[in-house]
Amino acid sequence: MAEVILKEVKKNFGKSTVINDVSIKIKEGDFCVIVGPSGCGKSTLLRIIAGLETPTSGSIIINSKDVTAVDPANRGIGMVFQNYALYPHMTVEDNMSFGLRMNNAPKTTIKKKVEEAAKILQLTELMTRKPASLSGGQRQRVAIGRAIVKGSNVFLFDEPLSNLDAELRVEMRIELTRLHKELGATIIYVTHDQTEAMTMADKIVVLRNGCVEQIGDPLELYSNPDNKFVAGFLGSPSMNFLEAKFDGKDLKVQSLENFKIKKFPSLSKENSKIIIGVRPQDVLLKRSTKGKKIEFVENLGNLSIYHTRLDKNHYLLSESNNKESLLPGEHIQVTLNEKSLYFFDQNSGLRIR
Numbered sequence: 001m002a003e004v005i006l007k008e009v010k011k012n013f014g015k016s017t018v019i020n021d022v023s024i025k026i027k028e029g030d031f032c033v034i035v036g037p038s039g040c041g042k043s044t045l046l047r048i049i050a051g052l053e054t055p056t057s058g059s060i061i062i063n064s065k066d067v068t069a070v071d072p073a074n075r076g077i078g079m080v081f082q083n084y085a086l087y088p089h090m091t092v093e094d095n096m097s098f099g100l101r102m103n104n105a106p107k108t109t110i111k112k113k114v115e116e117a118a119k120i121l122q123l124t125e126l127m128t129r130k131p132a133s134l135s136g137g138q139r140q141r142v143a144i145g146r147a148i149v150k151g152s153n154v155f156l157f158d159e160p161l162s163n164l165d166a167e168l169r170v171e172m173r174i175e176l177t178r179l180h181k182e183l184g185a186t187i188i189y190v191t192h193d194q195t196e197a198m199t200m201a202d203k204i205v206v207l208r209n210g211c212v213e214q215i216g217d218p219l220e221l222y223s224n225p226d227n228k229f230v231a232g233f234l235g236s237p238s239m240n241f242l243e244a245k246f247d248g249k250d251l252k253v254q255s256l257e258n259f260k261i262k263k264f265p266s267l268s269k270e271n272s273k274i275i276i277g278v279r280p281q282d283v284l285l286k287r288s289t290k291g292k293k294i295e296f297v298e299n300l301g302n303l304s305i306y307h308t309r310l311d312k313n314h315y316l317l318s319e320s321n322n323k324e325s326l327l328p329g330e331h332i333q334v335t336l337n338e339k340s341l342y343f344f345d346q347n348s349g350l351r352i353r
């Protein structure tokens, strides 16, 4: 187990800054998920922690020791890649013991460590198999086993579930959470998938263009985002954003002419442009004879997602489990749950509270 601290880490590739002043403190035993869109710098950041990439400036501290200049092999880190990088011609046992054998560890030590890891990972029955005859989930466990046997106290995962089908992904999410509890290990896990972040993390770091947007536990980020990006990134379907204008007295939503917002934060500037955020479950629809029209309905069984056209380019998504199901083409009256609205500055994207 280990505590990992990143201090003002920066990475340039040529002229472009890929990681910009990233500072994160990961507690011993935490499951930390770094989440952000493709290309935002997740893999680069993980490679910097592993020592496979040198930061342009800043430092990496593991268990109070500055390891910025320490060789990857001596950082006590195990990395599990998306493709698991197992040796196809080796058995499960040989794959798991590879690192220790390369270091000429005593045979009895190797045997003991591999057996222990196999037991935790429920791989004991599979020790003589080769990767080709294992399922995706089993391969993943072998890759984790290799990291455990190596004596890692921090596990780094780079999008390990993105090659798996939907059903197995759900299974592996639960499995990884269970393993984390059992091992008590510090895990740093990167993904572009907000569901993985929401379901597995103790702590989420939202990364965008190499910058940290917000850090916090899943529900805190979901219910109390600091900015429009975090608000829109976490949650599925995403939060709706509506343009609004403050005329000095009222805050008017441009595309919902009949909806009046009674309570909003104090806005000083006249003509200030505001973005209103509302989650789909807080958009309420009522059958009507005129007004907006529903264009698509996604029926998911236990609930439905309604897409209401607001104007040429915008839809408003509404999620509901109501019995009175609405049909495409029907007119509806839209109201927003006033208690659950978010307000953002249109220019900066920052939350106005």
Ligand code: ADP
Binding pocket: 013, 018, 036, 037, 038, 039, 040, 041, 042, 043, 044, 045
């Ligand atoms: P992510 O894992 O979030 O998708 P990456 O960390 O792989 O993002 O990449 C972040 C950015 O850095 C991308 O724009 C990518 O093209 C760039 N990049 C990554 N590695 C290199 C490299 N070795 N040389 C130049 N640019 C790189």
Ligand code: MG
Binding pocket: 042, 043, 044
């Ligand atoms: Mg990546």
